[in-house]
Amino acid sequence: MQENVLLQMRNIDKSFPGVHALNNVDFTLRKGEIHALMGENGAGKSTLIKVLTGVYQMEKGEIKVEGNKISIHSPQDAQNKGISTVYQEITLCPNLTVAENMFIGRDKKSFINSKARIKRANEILNKLGIPARGSQILGNCSLAIQQMVAIARAVDMNCKVLILDEPTSSLDDKEVNMLFSLMRDLKSRGVGIIFVTHFLEQVYEVSDRITVLRNGELVGEYLTEELPQVELVSKMIGKELEELSSLGESDEKQSAEGEVFYEAHGLSSSEALPFDFSIKKGEVNGFTGLLGSGRSESVRAIFGADKVGGGTVKIKGKKVSITKPVDAMRHGIGYLAEDRKRDGIIAELSVRENIILALQVMNGMFKPISRSEAEAFADEYIKVLNIKTASRETPVGSLSGGNQQKVILARWLLTHPDYLILDEPTRGIDVGTKLEIQKLVLKLAEEGVSVTFISSEIEEMLRTCSRLIVMRDRHIVGELKGKDLNQTQVMKTIAGGEA
Amino acid sequence: MSKAKLKVREPLTDTQLLMTITICIFIVMYGLAMLIFGGGFLRTQQIFDILNDNASLIIVSCGLTIVMIGGGIDISVGAVTSLVVMSCVMFYNRTGNMVLAALLAIGIGLAFGLIQGALISFLDIQPFIVTLAGMFFARGMTTILSVNPQKLPTETMDKLAGIKIEIPWLGYVANNGNVIPARMEIGVVVALLVVIAVFVLLQFGSLGRNFYAIGGNQTSALMLGINVKKTRFMSYVICGLLSGISGFVFMMHTGAGNATNAAGMEMNAIASSIIGGTLLTGGVGNVIGTFFGTLTLKTISKIVVTSGLNDPWWQSITTGGMLCFFILLQSIVLGRRAKKKK
Numbered sequence: 001m002q003e004n005v006l007l008q009m010r011n012i013d014k015s016f017p018g019v020h021a022l023n024n025v026d027f028t029l030r031k032g033e034i035h036a037l038m039g040e041n042g043a044g045k046s047t048l049i050k051v052l053t054g055v056y057q058m059e060k061g062e063i064k065v066e067g068n069k070i071s072i073h074s075p076q077d078a079q080n081k082g083i084s085t086v087y088q089e090i091t092l093c094p095n096l097t098v099a100e101n102m103f104i105g106r107d108k109k110s111f112i113n114s115k116a117r118i119k120r121a122n123e124i125l126n127k128l129g130i131p132a133r134g135s136q137i138l139g140n141c142s143l144a145i146q147q148m149v150a151i152a153r154a155v156d157m158n159c160k161v162l163i164l165d166e167p168t169s170s171l172d173d174k175e176v177n178m179l180f181s182l183m184r185d186l187k188s189r190g191v192g193i194i195f196v197t198h199f200l201e202q203v204y205e206v207s208d209r210i211t212v213l214r215n216g217e218l219v220g221e222y223l224t225e226e227l228p229q230v231e232l233v234s235k236m237i238g239k240e241l242e243e244l245s246s247l248g249e250s251d252e253k254q255s256a257e258g259e260v261f262y263e264a265h266g267l268s269s270s271e272a273l274p275f276d277f278s279i280k281k282g283e284v285n286g287f288t289g290l291l292g293s294g295r296s297e298s299v300r301a302i303f304g305a306d307k308v309g310g311g312t313v314k315i316k317g318k319k320v321s322i323t324k325p326v327d328a329m330r331h332g333i334g335y336l337a338e339d340r341k342r343d344g345i346i347a348e349l350s351v352r353e354n355i356i357l358a359l360q361v362m363n364g365m366f367k368p369i370s371r372s373e374a375e376a377f378a379d380e381y382i383k384v385l386n387i388k389t390a391s392r393e394t395p396v397g398s399l400s401g402g403n404q405q406k407v408i409l410a411r412w413l414l415t416h417p418d419y420l421i422l423d424e425p426t427r428g429i430d431v432g433t434k435l436e437i438q439k440l441v442l443k444l445a446e447e448g449v450s451v452t453f454i455s456s457e458i459e460e461m462l463r464t465c466s467r468l469i470v471m472r473d474r475h476i477v478g479e480l481k482g483k484d485l486n487q488t489q490v491m492k493t494i495a496g497g498e499a
Numbered sequence: 500m501s502k503a504k505l506k507v508r509e510p511l512t513d514t515q516l517l518m519t520i521t522i523c524i525f526i527v528m529y530g531l532a533m534l535i536f537g538g539g540f541l542r543t544q545q546i547f548d549i550l551n552d553n554a555s556l557i558i559v560s561c562g563l564t565i566v567m568i569g570g571g572i573d574i575s576v577g578a579v580t581s582l583v584v585m586s587c588v589m590f591y592n593r594t595g596n597m598v599l600a601a602l603l604a605i606g607i608g609l610a611f612g613l614i615q616g617a618l619i620s621f622l623d624i625q626p627f628i629v630t631l632a633g634m635f636f637a638r639g640m641t642t643i644l645s646v647n648p649q650k651l652p653t654e655t656m657d658k659l660a661g662i663k664i665e666i667p668w669l670g671y672v673a674n675n676g677n678v679i680p681a682r683m684e685i686g687v688v689v690a691l692l693v694v695i696a697v698f699v700l701l702q703f704g705s706l707g708r709n710f711y712a713i714g715g716n717q718t719s720a721l722m723l724g725i726n727v728k729k730t731r732f733m734s735y736v737i738c739g740l741l742s743g744i745s746g747f748v749f750m751m752h753t754g755a756g757n758a759t760n761a762a763g764m765e766m767n768a769i770a771s772s773i774i775g776g777t778l779l780t781g782g783v784g785n786v787i788g789t790f791f792g793t794l795t796l797k798t799i800s801k802i803v804v805t806s807g808l809n810d811p812w813w814q815s816i817t818t819g820g821m822l823c824f825f826i827l828l829q830s831i832v833l834g835r836r837a838k839k840k841k
Contacts, residue, residue, distance in 0.1 A: 076724050091722035095513070095715035095782040096708070104705075104712055105724035111703050135509050 004030045006192040013060035021047040029192040036203040039213035040430035054078040084154030088166035094139030102153045144175030163194045267311035269301035279450045286453040286461045289471035303328045303335040334412035335421045347397025352378035381410035402429035419450040517776025518788035525795045543669045554686035555749040560771040561697045562741030564789045569734040570714040570781025571626040575633035576742045577764030582637040583746020585756035588649045604747035612739015620732040649756040656754040686748035697786045714781025774825045
């Protein structure tokens with residue numbers, strides 16, 4: 001057992017101003033093992049990984065690889081010592097070939113024999129069963145392939161420890177399976193893999209062992225088969241099981257009987273086919289369907305985010321025209337975009353500035369929000385939504401994913417919308433924050449706000465929505481409510497079996 | 500199986516696609532000029548004239564292409580060229596040593612490259628600002644050296660003019676029956692050598708590929724173990740060196756130093772690179788494309804002059820038009836590609 005240990009991190013300590021990010025944490029990785037590193041946002045996962053890859057220097061503790069104590073000064077240094085990382089955002093050059101991406105920066109020769117490189121690359125890709133050619137331009141490959149090329153590079157650099165940081169968050173099911181079989185293959189070659197992810201099912205599918213961190217401290221190391229999923233969740237968020245399951249039951253989601261707030265007939269846009277849709281005051285409904293089924297496109301059409309094609313829209317029974325986002329905002333509609341990095345946050349601006357952004361747009365240029373008012377708003381929502389930030393002036397880019405999401409949510413809540421559209425608000429964020437956001441949605445609905453909710457996790461949708469609109473191939477194929485709201489029924493409708 | 504895989508033809512890269520477009524447009528344009536204007540355009544000397552007049556522009560454009568592929572910009576190249584011309588002429592007039600003058604040219608170019616490259620790469624200052632300062636500095640220095648034009652002695656000029664490569668079989672038969680050979684100045688040979696050398700560097704050199712890497716994605720390049728700062732530094736050093744060579748070639752062509760020499764050359768060089776398919780955003784480009792970019796730009800000017808629009812602003816207007824046309828074409832072509840990929 002002991003000689004199997006590949007990597008040992010002991011008593012790791014690391015602090016940042018105001019935060020004790022890692023407190024005496026141990027981590028052990030064995031040869032030929034897939035080890036999931038789990039924890040909420042702010043639990044210290046990223047910090048631990050960054051210490052291991054030389055991005056941060058630890059203050060106390062020691063790292064041993066195969067029994068030898070090492071110190072790591074930079075990511076390059078880590079790579080040379082056999083510790084490679086594949087990040088969520090691909091860190092390869094899209095304008096170069098696959099082969100170049102695998103070998104660039106590694107040998108010190110002045111001139112390159114690109115034919116030999118491509119040949120060697122093809123050999124490695126073949127060996128690992130990665131469906132790519134060395135001569136392809138990387139940017140032309142799918143994200144999954146790009147990730148695998150990054151892995152192939154690491155493997156060819158004789159990495160012993162491979163760190164996969166949220167590798168699956170932008171992959172579809174088929175690609176995830178491809179990645180998993182590659183991971184299992186590497187495992188059988190004796191590589192130790194540290195797998196960081198938010199997807200619980202994936203942890204149970206591939207990992208052998210789980211280490212859980214919470215608030216910078218080690219909760220424990222478990223064999224995956226011995227740790228039920230519910231227990232894992234409770235260890236991660238440190239709440240009792242009952243509290244977790246109570247949320248599932250407490251919401252006797254009554255279908256709101258109130259007036260119809262928003263109504264669309266034959267609404268279409270450059271991206272969405274014509275559809276009918278309505279939502280009542282205080283109702284929570286959702287669009288579901290597979291990726292690419294048109295659910296995001298439909299809600300974007302409601303918000304006027306794409307070029308509107310046609311159709312009529314009524315708000316509180318009155319016909320209105322919504323052709324651009326600011327129209328929608330003036331009518332009390334808020335929209336939380338799917339891709340928060342691209343459509344949502346402005347990373348360089350502070351938490352305060354990001355929060356007041358939408359309100360400022362609605363007020364118009366000539367009614368500026370005073371500094372003190374803005375500060376008050378920011379403080380209020382940081383408290384209400386439990387946003388973990390050093391201060392309201394911290395740039396949003398330095399917050400964790402879940403907290404960034406809360407900032408955007410605060411931005412829209414500040415405008416007191418009547419109707420809020422949340423497109424994948426819980427993607428890539430931890431379980432605890434997910435629950436908080438779900439609770440918030442239900443609370444908003446109680447206060448009379450209509451909410452349309454989109455999530456890839458059907459379970460989450462079932463927990464919050466009283467009505468589900470199911471889409472397939474860009475068409476609405478069904479509407480589920482009441483006792484039809486269960487996993488089987490949703491799956492059946494998505495798949496197209498008779499109801 | 501792996502053999503079959505190797506035989507798969509890859510689609511053209513963005514770089515290759517943009518370059519091919521430029522070359523095609525150049526050929527079509529030149530062909531049309533031959534049909535419509537005949538005369539000079541039917542003689543090979545026309546191409547050689549364009550090359551003779553623009554050898555230094557080609558050299559400078561090569562340097563700029565390197566910098567732009569790395570995601571930077573250098574607008575000091577024209578001013579440095581001008582400073583080199585003035586310095587070399589005055590130096591030669593004092594010492595009479597052409598070899599030392601050539602070394603001086605290279606030295607000045609390298610000095611600008613080293614200093615600007617260091618400021619940009621190691622102190623992380625915006626390249627536009629640094630090279631703007633470099634531009635003003637070089638122009639100022641040129642004027643300090645001499646406000647009045649400085650000329651090489653007539654006999655040296657004659658000697659320089661004598662170093663020409665004559666190619667009889669590309670010449671034409673004059674009215675009196677004599678064969679007038681096509682003439683190519685030595686500067687053109689230098690320019691072509693530079694194009695080939697830079698091509699080889701960019702295509703097969705580790706350093707060259709690293710330029711593409713830092714221009715494509717700087718963070719990734721860093722993660723891939725490339726010394727980003729050193730690579731960026733080298734792009735400016737090479738660009739500076741080529742500005743020095745360009746100045747010397749310029750001097751051999753005109754034989755005189757003048758404070759207004761090479762005015763606007765940096766903008767012509769940027770235009771040449773862009774027309775040749777180099778993207779300002781970095782990571783895409785090719786020096787062969789740049790070569791044809793310069794030819795395209797200057798052939799258009801020739802055509803404008805031939806059609807009787809002699810006023811200088813017509814050339815500016817057509818240059819502007821060309822640039823717009825190519826940028827539009829590139830964004831349409833690349834945009835459609837990106838859509839297809841989806």
